[in-house]
Amino acid sequence: MSTPELPDSTGFPDLTELATQLSPNALVTDTDVIAAHSSDRALFSPVGNALALVRATCVEDVQATVRFAAKHTIPIIPSGARTGLSGGINALDGCILLSVAKMNRILEVNTLDGTVTVEPGVINLDLKKHLADFNLSYPPDPGSVAISTIGGNVATNAGGMCCVKYGVTRDFVRSLKVVTADGEVTTVGRNTAKGVAGFDLAQLFIGSEGTLGVIVEVTLRTVPKLADPLTSVALFSDPVHAARTVTDYLGKGATPSLLEYMDGGTIEAVNAYQSFGLPSGAGAMLIVQSDGSGSMTRAQEDLELFQQVAQDNGATDVMYSDDPRDSESLVAARRAVAPANEKLAHSRGGGELVDDVCVPRGRLAEFFERQAQIAQKFPDILVIACGHAGDGNMHPNVIFDAGDPVSTQHAKEAFGMIMQAGLDLGGTITGEHGVGVLKAEWLARELSPSAQKMHVAIKQALDPQGIFSPGKMLSHLK
Numbered sequence: 001m002s003t004p005e006l007p008d009s010t011g012f013p014d015l016t017e018l019a020t021q022l023s024p025n026a027l028v029t030d031t032d033v034i035a036a037h038s039s040d041r042a043l044f045s046p047v048g049n050a051l052a053l054v055r056a057t058c059v060e061d062v063q064a065t066v067r068f069a070a071k072h073t074i075p076i077i078p079s080g081a082r083t084g085l086s087g088g089i090n091a092l093d094g095c096i097l098l099s100v101a102k103m104n105r106i107l108e109v110n111t112l113d114g115t116v117t118v119e120p121g122v123i124n125l126d127l128k129k130h131l132a133d134f135n136l137s138y139p140p141d142p143g144s145v146a147i148s149t150i151g152g153n154v155a156t157n158a159g160g161m162c163c164v165k166y167g168v169t170r171d172f173v174r175s176l177k178v179v180t181a182d183g184e185v186t187t188v189g190r191n192t193a194k195g196v197a198g199f200d201l202a203q204l205f206i207g208s209e210g211t212l213g214v215i216v217e218v219t220l221r222t223v224p225k226l227a228d229p230l231t232s233v234a235l236f237s238d239p240v241h242a243a244r245t246v247t248d249y250l251g252k253g254a255t256p257s258l259l260e261y262m263d264g265g266t267i268e269a270v271n272a273y274q275s276f277g278l279p280s281g282a283g284a285m286l287i288v289q290s291d292g293s294g295s296m297t298r299a300q301e302d303l304e305l306f307q308q309v310a311q312d313n314g315a316t317d318v319m320y321s322d323d324p325r326d327s328e329s330l331v332a333a334r335r336a337v338a339p340a341n342e343k344l345a346h347s348r349g350g351g352e353l354v355d356d357v358c359v360p361r362g363r364l365a366e367f368f369e370r371q372a373q374i375a376q377k378f379p380d381i382l383v384i385a386c387g388h389a390g391d392g393n394m395h396p397n398v399i400f401d402a403g404d405p406v407s408t409q410h411a412k413e414a415f416g417m418i419m420q421a422g423l424d425l426g427g428t429i430t431g432e433h434g435v436g437v438l439k440a441e442w443l444a445r446e447l448s449p450s451a452q453k454m455h456v457a458i459k460q461a462l463d464p465q466g467i468f469s470p471g472k473m474l475s476h477l478k
Helices: 031-036 059-072 124-132 150-156 201-205 239-251 264-273 296-312 324-335 337-347 361-377 405-424 440-446 449-462
Strands: 052-055 076-079 096-099 106-110 115-118 173-179 185-189 214-221 230-236 258-263 284-290 317-321 350-354 382-388 393-401
Touching: 031 052, 059 076, 059 096, 059 173, 059 214, 076 214, 106 124, 115 124, 124 150, 150 214, 173 201, 185 201, 230 239, 230 296, 230 324, 239 258, 239 284, 239 296, 239 361, 258 264, 258 324, 264 337, 264 382, 284 296, 284 324, 296 317, 324 337, 337 350, 337 382, 337 393, 350 405, 361 382, 361 393, 361 405, 393 405, 405 440
Parallel strands: 052 096, 076 096
Antiparallel strands: 106 115, 115 214, 173 185, 173 214, 230 284, 230 317, 258 284, 258 382, 350 393, 382 393
């Protein structure tokens, strides 16, 4: 899909017209501030020069910005905390960056219906803490839980470590308020527990990465406060035996609340980053938790089954703990993977590409074998991985010397080969990080011609001028 034709760079519209319709100081034209808001954390994703930044503080600010952009056919790039890894919020030349990060109020907690309504700029972890006072939980917990926003989580259908049992963001969205391409506010979805009136348009906006409209309010389903889990850890000589443990364990009907994977390289990176007490020398590690849905007996049974299956699959060691401090430490170690890999990348030339493929759980062993082959093909780069094993969602990290053209080219090739491996095994190019710019070409490879036409038709129907995030997720579709 093509980017809308921009006005001549010498004839941009007078922003005074927009400024008068916005909250005080919402419009920013300072080039340094704009530059700081012009990209997320993705490499190899172009960053243009935006015309302006709007820091919206209310729905009316969003409406005014969209109407101004529509009037002058100016692209809008919505954003939140800018924690993405695919270039989805990167600026285009002459665009307006529309940040909703300041729209960060928790509007209502409804304990009777089990819902919470928030503005899109609310930080995921802040919401969890707020709900705890009501003995409620919001399970989706991406690795960026402490810094990412609910709006961004909805835009990419973020998941995290509890998804194996509780699901991803879309499983908790009841309704959305969205500013559409004509500047109107509409509600999609419904706040009731059931409802089949018309198409489920809310689900259409979840994972749309800002290409169909701007999310300005979210009503989420909550669950009763989750019980403290029990934890078990199993070590293996190689990733394949860990993968077989995952498939055998879940195949027996187990319901862990967390099932995470770290390979040997990732364990060493985390150990070098901070002392979490992780064992060194293992080829792979699985971290399993069970909350037993509130039953300590059921939780113990889940972990006893895991320990037996792990031993049957050649685990070199299996450990168990009912101490909440151990559980917290292990989860903290898993969450430390991102900064640990960043530190490792810095020591090896600064280059890091974080992949996000998801495969059927029964194909995990094959995926790890393919990953090992890719790593062997490029000895000048490092390919290590962690991931949400219970979902089949892996995050291979390609670490390389960004100052070396050969190393950089090899990293790009390895990154692509990992995505191709995911597709070959019946999976997808992104489980939760989104397509953005980085994977736009690959989306066209994953979708059939008919599916591409559906995407294009929906985009054209909801955004006929193509002003929402052009040149991003849908740019390679026909």
